[in-house]
Amino acid sequence: MIGVLGGMGPMATIDFLQRLIDLTNGRSDQEHVPTLVCSLPQIPDRSSYIVAKGEDPYPLLLDAINRLISGGAESIVIPCCTAHHWYDMLVDNSSIPIFHVxxxxxxxxxxxxxxxxxxxxxxxxxxxxxxxxxxxxxxxxxxxxxxxxxxxxxxxxxxxxxxxxxxxxxxxxxxxxxxxxxxxxxxxxxxxxxxxxxxxxxxxxxxxxxxxxxxxxxxxxxxxxxxxxx
Structure with missing residues (x-):
């Protein structure tokens, strides 16, 4: 099962899931990719933190990673490019692989x-x-x-x-x-x-x-x- 760390923003998360559905082109429900979605729009703005040192998003990003792992995800994707600023830190604290955009x-x-x-x-x-x-x-x-x-x-x-x-x-x-x-x-x-x-x-x-x-x-x-x- 693929864990989706989303909500950054919500529209992008829905768009990612639609792309995954379209690529699968399944003839039945069972042929589609199993996903577990953690959509957290309340994660602080990533760009604001990097540019101006606003509220740090990392604690909530890591919390979402742990929720996905606890839920049975076997790999994680993050449909937010700016959040990849924390990729190395997240990988170091994740027991499963994370795709890098x-x-x-x-x-x-x-x-x-x-x-x-x-x-x-x-x-x-x-x-x-x-x-x-x-x-x-x-x-x-x-x-x-x-x-x-x-x-x-x-x-x-x-x-x-x-x-x-x-x-x-x-x-x-x-x-x-x-x-x-x-x-x-x-x-x-x-x-x-x-x-x-x-x-x-x-x-x-x-x-x-x-x-x-x-x-x-x-x-x-x-x-x-x-x-x-x-």
Missing amino acids: AIEIAEYLKAKNIQKVGLIATEGTYKSNYFKRILKQYGIEVTYPNNLDIQMIMAGIRQIKHGSLNLGAKNLLRVMNHKNYSEIQKWILGCTELPLALRSFNQELLSGCVDSNEILARACFEYWENKASK
Whole structure:
């Protein structure tokens, strides 16, 4: 059973589960991936803590991990990119494996021979820098937007979290379509709520992006499929 540490935010968690269902394409209930979901929207804002030292999310993240383990989870996925700032600490205190979004995305990009990507993410994820660090190990160059564009991205993320998907998508597109980033092959949607906005605005926009929720769902499905076949 796969444990899902969600609620960051709730829409992203539902989107992740829908992706997992769509990938399974089961003909009966029994063919779908068994999951145990711990959705905790009350976990303090991850980006705020990383950037400005607000309330530390780690204690509640670890508590959720322990709840999932106690409930019978055999591996854990976290459909929130910024929360991966605490990945190493969580792994050190977990008795079961945890998927890492950047590693899964790096494997995907390597298989597609994509070497130059841009990252659309929260301020916390940029500051954490784990995407650059991990993708560099795979020979993949990651471009960050400039500071003004990062503020525009953050405005878009806040709009998406407030339910204004189209307004949020427009802010993201102002950055993604800027001529400064014309050499980028793909944009990593490094916040799991961003695909919701772009898909709502125009489904075709996702063809130029790497959807972190889609990648995590695919990794979970393949893990379960391999486990079920043994």
